[in-house]
Amino acid sequence: MLRRASAMVPVLRERQAECERLGRIPQITNDEFVENGFYRILQPRRFGGYEYGMPTFARVMMEISRGCASSGWVLALTGGHAIMLSAFFSEEAQIDVYGSDGEFRGPSRTPPRVIAHPRNGGYDLTGEWGYVSGCDIATHVIGGISVQEQGKDPEPRVAIVERADFTIVDDWNTIGMRGTGSRKVVIQNAFVPAYRTIPPMRDAFGSRNAPGRRVHQNPMYVAGRLVSVLFEEMAAVAVGVAKGALDVYEQELLRSKLQMPPFSLRAATPDYQRHFGEAWAIIHTAEALVMDIAEQYMEFARQDVEEEIPFSDERDLHLQLLEQYATKLAGDAVDLMFRTAGTHVAQAESMLQRYFRDMAVIKTHIAAQMDRGAEAFGRVHLDKASTLSSTATMLLQ
Numbered sequence: 001m002l003r004r005a006s007a008m009v010p011v012l013r014e015r016q017a018e019c020e021r022l023g024r025i026p027q028i029t030n031d032e033f034v035e036n037g038f039y040r041i042l043q044p045r046r047f048g049g050y051e052y053g054m055p056t057f058a059r060v061m062m063e064i065s066r067g068c069a070s071s072g073w074v075l076a077l078t079g080g081h082a083i084m085l086s087a088f089f090s091e092e093a094q095i096d097v098y099g100s101d102g103e104f105r106g107p108s109r110t111p112p113r114v115i116a117h118p119r120n121g122g123y124d125l126t127g128e129w130g131y132v133s134g135c136d137i138a139t140h141v142i143g144g145i146s147v148q149e150q151g152k153d154p155e156p157r158v159a160i161v162e163r164a165d166f167t168i169v170d171d172w173n174t175i176g177m178r179g180t181g182s183r184k185v186v187i188q189n190a191f192v193p194a195y196r197t198i199p200p201m202r203d204a205f206g207s208r209n210a211p212g213r214r215v216h217q218n219p220m221y222v223a224g225r226l227v228s229v230l231f232e233e234m235a236a237v238a239v240g241v242a243k244g245a246l247d248v249y250e251q252e253l254l255r256s257k258l259q260m261p262p263f264s265l266r267a268a269t270p271d272y273q274r275h276f277g278e279a280w281a282i283i284h285t286a287e288a289l290v291m292d293i294a295e296q297y298m299e300f301a302r303q304d305v306e307e308e309i310p311f312s313d314e315r316d317l318h319l320q321l322l323e324q325y326a327t328k329l330a331g332d333a334v335d336l337m338f339r340t341a342g343t344h345v346a347q348a349e350s351m352l353q354r355y356f357r358d359m360a361v362i363k364t365h366i367a368a369q370m371d372r373g374a375e376a377f378g379r380v381h382l383d384k385a386s387t388l389s390s391t392a393t394m395l396l397q
Contacts, residue, residue, distance in 0.1 A: 048102025065240025
């Protein structure tokens with residue numbers, strides 16, 4: 001799987017400009033992702049997937065993103081959501097959505113921006129979701145809905161909507177990540193059966209009560225958490241972008257000369273050697289962190305199932321914070337390379353400026369805001385530590 005991804009890096013680089021121009025990944029790229037099985041890495045074997053786990057997923061996403069940030073983002077944020085379907089939705093929903101061929105590419109937007117009215121064992125949906133990355137190549141969209149029933153408070157749920165039930169509004173015009181096609185999707189009076197909806201599953205309580213927990217035996221479906229998967233998608237893409245930028249930066253240093261005496265190659269100059277070494281170290285640290293997180297995710301799920309050690313909110317937040325830090329490191333490395341490569345890399349035809357623009361947009365994502373993640377983890381961890389400390393004090397007294 002990784003060899004297939006590595007083989008695509010050169011051609012994905014050749015398609016970067018086309019991907020930007022189209023505002024979505026080229027159809028040929030999507031076809032090759034399908035042929036290579038990349039969308040099925042986290043998909044259960046029962047439904048035609050490979051069930052490889054998070055480490056393989058992270059490595060492939062990094063490699064694809066090394067070739068094209070937008071293509072890696074779309075792949076990660078559609079294929080990665082097989083975990084969402086397989087771990088949380090009912091067996092009936094999975095049989096329906098995966099279908100006879102197992103084709104599933106499901107971007108998600110979980111804020112409940114779509115209104116749902118109950119009818120005949122399901123819901124009529126009307127509304128819109130913004131920023132749906134990969135909607136052009138999606139088979140489904142997983143989105144938050146608000147169930148409106150007379151005499152009751154609105155109830156948030158999550159629904160799976162088929163491609164035929166939504167239209168796409170072309171409102172994605174950004175400085176970077178242009179090829180992700182993160183456009184608005186609009187739903188008008190689309191019926192979704194109740195079994196293709198579930199309550200929100202972002203906390204431990206919701207996760208443990210999800211109907212999908214009883215469908216498969218693999219611990220990542222039985223006990224794996226959701227948000228740390230979503231943040232791992234982002235982190236793997238960010239590190240892949242940084243690796244791609246490093247490839248280009250190295251070539252820039254090898255062929256670009258200083259503009260002042262001694263007019264030597266930048267690669268032969270101590271300052272640039274130091275810049276390269278620092279960027280290399282930062283990126284390799286971030287990559288090692290992403291892979292360690294992937295291994296921890298699988299181990300936390302295994303411990304929950306086999307040792308009854310819960311994959312708790314604290315553990316989920318622990319992984320999320322590390323994923324945000326890996327993303328920050330990748331962004332820092334790209335900033336360093338762009339700043340030191342020379343003004344010529346700011347030209348429109350420069351590949352390094354595209355990696356820089358793409359990373360700049362990745363860093364604006366709410367999931368990349370590490371200060372929020374640090375606060376959330378610190379609050380949960382210290383609240384727990386405070387409770388344990390108080391209990392210990394009472395026992396000593």
